[in-house]
Amino acid sequence: MSVPMLSVRDLRTSFFSQRGEVQAVRGVSFDVHPGEILGIVGESGSGKSITCMSILRLLKSSGRIMGGEALFDGRDLFGLDEDAMRDLRGNDIAVIFQDPMTSLNPTLTVGEQVIETILRHRKVSRAEARARAIELFELVRIPSAAKRLKSYPHEFSGGMRQRVMIAMALSCDPKLLIADEPTTALDVTIQRQILLLLKELQSRLGMAVILITHDLGVIAEVTDRIVVMYGGMVMEQGSVRDLFAHPRHPYTQGLLSSVPDLRDDTHRRLTPIPGSPPDMVHPPAGCPFAPRCIHAMNQCAQAMPPLFTTATAPALAAGQGARCWLHHAEAPAVPGVNAPALEEAV
Amino acid sequence: MPLYVLQRLGLMLVTLFAIVTLTFFLMHAVPGGPFVSERMLAPEIEAALNAKFGLSDPIWVQYLNYLRSIMMFDLGPSFKYPGVSVNQMIADGLPVTLRTGLLAVICVIALGVPMGIVAALNRNKWPDTAVMMVATMGVAIPSYVIATVLLYVFALRLGWVPTFGLDDWRGYILPVLALSGFWVSFVARLSRSSLLETLDQDYMTTARAKGLKPGQVLFKHGLRNSLIPVVTVLGPVTANLLTGSFVIEQIFALPGIGRHFVLSITNRDYTAIMGITIFYAALLMVMILIVDLLYLWLDPRIKLGKQA
Numbered sequence: 003m004s005v006p007m008l009s010v011r012d013l014r015t016s017f018f019s020q021r022g023e024v025q026a027v028r029g030v031s032f033d034v035h036p037g038e039i040l041g042i043v044g045e046s047g048s049g050k051s052i053t054c055m056s057i058l059r060l061l062k063s064s065g066r067i068m069g070g071e072a073l074f075d076g077r078d079l080f081g082l083d084e085d086a087m088r089d090l091r092g093n094d095i096a097v098i099f100q101d102p103m104t105s106l107n108p109t110l111t112v113g114e115q116v117i118e119t120i121l122r123h124r125k126v127s128r129a130e131a132r133a134r135a136i137e138l139f140e141l142v143r144i145p146s147a148a149k150r151l152k153s154y155p156h157e158f159s160g161g162m163r164q165r166v167m168i169a170m171a172l173s174c175d176p177k178l179l180i181a182d183e184p185t186t187a188l189d190v191t192i193q194r195q196i197l198l199l200l201k202e203l204q205s206r207l208g209m210a211v212i213l214i215t216h217d218l219g220v221i222a223e224v225t226d227r228i229v230v231m232y233g234g235m236v237m238e239q240g241s242v243r244d245l246f247a248h249p250r251h252p253y254t255q256g257l258l259s260s261v262p263d264l265r266d267d268t269h270r271r272l273t274p275i276p277g278s279p280p281d282m283v284h285p286p287a288g289c290p291f292a293p294r295c296i297h298a299m300n301q302c303a304q305a306m307p308p309l310f311t312t313a314t315a316p317a318l319a320a321g322q323g324a325r326c327w328l329h330h331a332e333a334p335a336v337p338g339v340n341a342p343a344l345e346e347a348v
Numbered sequence: 349m350p351l352y353v354l355q356r357l358g359l360m361l362v363t364l365f366a367i368v369t370l371t372f373f374l375m376h377a378v379p380g381g382p383f384v385s386e387r388m389l390a391p392e393i394e395a396a397l398n399a400k401f402g403l404s405d406p407i408w409v410q411y412l413n414y415l416r417s418i419m420m421f422d423l424g425p426s427f428k429y430p431g432v433s434v435n436q437m438i439a440d441g442l443p444v445t446l447r448t449g450l451l452a453v454i455c456v457i458a459l460g461v462p463m464g465i466v467a468a469l470n471r472n473k474w475p476d477t478a479v480m481m482v483a484t485m486g487v488a489i490p491s492y493v494i495a496t497v498l499l500y501v502f503a504l505r506l507g508w509v510p511t512f513g514l515d516d517w518r519g520y521i522l523p524v525l526a527l528s529g530f531w532v533s534f535v536a537r538l539s540r541s542s543l544l545e546t547l548d549q550d551y552m553t554t555a556r557a558k559g560l561k562p563g564q565v566l567f568k569h570g571l572r573n574s575l576i577p578v579v580t581v582l583g584p585v586t587a588n589l590l591t592g593s594f595v596i597e598q599i600f601a602l603p604g605i606g607r608h609f610v611l612s613i614t615n616r617d618y619t620a621i622m623g624i625t626i627f628y629a630a631l632l633m634v635m636i637l638i639v640d641l642l643y644l645w646l647d648p649r650i651k652l653g654k655q656a
Contacts, residue, residue: 089559090559091556091557091558092558092559096557096558097554097557099550099557101550104549105550105551105554106551106554107551107554107555107573109572109573109646109647109648109649110568110569111648118558118564118568119558119559119560122558122564123559154648154649156649167554170558
């Protein structure tokens with residue numbers, strides 16, 4: 003594998019509230035390689051967005067990075083001063099947020115919002131920045147681009163606004179694009195268009211993308227590798243193919259079986275995961291998923307499992323990792339997790 | 349746009365008409381009259397005075413006569429000051445009231461808004477606490493108490509400023525401070541909460557995520573949005589300050605309109621009460637119109653007159 007462009011190691015982020023320290027991210031590590039699309043999946047509160055906002059150091063005032071490091075192109079993001087960080091934001095690393103309705107400033111024209119980003123990072127004249135903005139609008143397929151620069155966000159539909167957000171994010175040719183639930187707030191028909199647009203632009207421009215989502219359908223369609231997060235930790239990671247075909251963590255398996263399959267005509271009922279996510283003020287000492295896990299053992303509630311890899315856990319594919327005690331050498335065999343599933347064995 | 353302004357001006361006339369009618373009849377419903385306070389007025393003299401000013405006519409005749417005269421911008425003669433018209437009274441008091449009022453408005457904007465910004469940017473730190481303490485006192489303590497304390501400390505004890513009169517610029521300091529104190533505090537609190545709310549918006553995160561400098565983020569993206577509620581109150585506040593605070597003018601013995609207004613009420617100086625009320629109402633409505641037009645510039649989502 004190539005040298006990672008972004009390397010996050012043991013990231014820990016907390017928020018301080020009246021109730022105490024909310025440990026939103028508890029030791030997350032992952033790599034993003036040049037030109038790949040990494041999906042980060044998890045339910046709300048799993049810490050996936052906080053992880054990315056930590057990388058950009060854009061946490062709300064109550065949030066603090068408690069430890070870990072993030073190396074971007076060899077530079078330690080948590081060690082940079084604020085000025086250097088600002089030069090990087092929107093330039094080397096750009097973001098698209100979830101809700102295009104609230105993420106654009108209602109009192110400025112969309113053109114101005116794109117142009118100011120270009121002027122911030124590039125030594126160009128206003129006219130050149132404007133020409134570039136038109137180019138970008140055409141790139142994201144906003145019709146009559148030149149005219150639409152003068153429009154205000156409220157004059158656009160949700161899908162068009164998200165296109166503006168994408169144009170804005172791409173304005174300085176970022177090496178890494180973080181897309182935080184970019185399609186969640188959109189109509190289903192528009193979701194697909196935006197997703198395919200992102201995928202197409204990614205391969206055309208060759209940038210790396212982190213796609214944060216809770217929608218496994220989105221992940222399957224466009225990403226190369228997946229990180230599954232739960233309770234502020236990485237539960238499982240691996241290639242899309244491995245994780246969809248052979249998920250080796252009970253949480254990932256639960257997630258996959260709670261997705262409706264339209265091709266399935268056996269009238270199988272959806273299997274929800276019972277229970278609710280852990281309280282992050284007092285996170286459990288052991289595996290955060292243990293209270294909801296159908297395979298939970300005594301060990302699970304007592305000690306945090308490490309992220310097992312194929313080196314010690316033969317059930318895992320190369321590059322796959324799973325944070326589950328079932329991959330320990332002494333764990334009992336559970337078909338589908340650490341032993342071949344019944345249909346796999348045949 | 350011009351059509352909208354015309355519409356609004358038309359509506360203002362209708363509103364003014366309603367105000368005139370209401371004030372006129374309310375005023376006449378109050379017992380007494382302009383000449384009852386004169387000592388030992390012979391009945392025939394009082395009758396003659398009433399006849400001279402048309403007060404013996406049936407009330408609806410008086411009303412119609414009054415309407416006719418204000419149509420020609422004539423607010424009539426003062427009943428209490430012979431030979432002085434109400435127009436003249438307003439014209440005499442206006443420069444003083446306007447000058448103190450305008451200075452107070454400038455104070456409100458130049459002090460209140462920055463105070464709010466400083467407080468919001470230093471949320472829960474000492475500058476915030478300090479600003480909020482001053483602002484809470486300013487809102488809670490009535491202006492006449494502030495005025496009296498200011499007078500006692502700075503004029504009487506320290507002797508830095510004159511106790512009354514507007515002979516030089518220092519005479520304006522205390523009245524303007526006392527007049528604007530409440531609104532400076534009010535606007536400081538409002539700007540603070542409004543800016544805090546704006547800072548929390550998603551588009552502020554977007555602005556920071558684009559790498560914009562803190563100044564750009566605050567002034568270009570934050571301030572404009574957070575100023576909308578502030579502008580809303582500035583309209584009525586300006587009208588209020590421009591027409592003068594009766595109490596402040598009284599305490600500092602300023603020859604403004606406010607004093608005339610108070611006196612005219614106790615004197616039942618019908619035309620003066622009416623004239624000043626109409627003048628105040630008109631000023632208020634013009635200020636509100638200006639604020640509504642300011643919105644257009646601040647918030648492009650607002651399209652005036654489209655819904656009508």
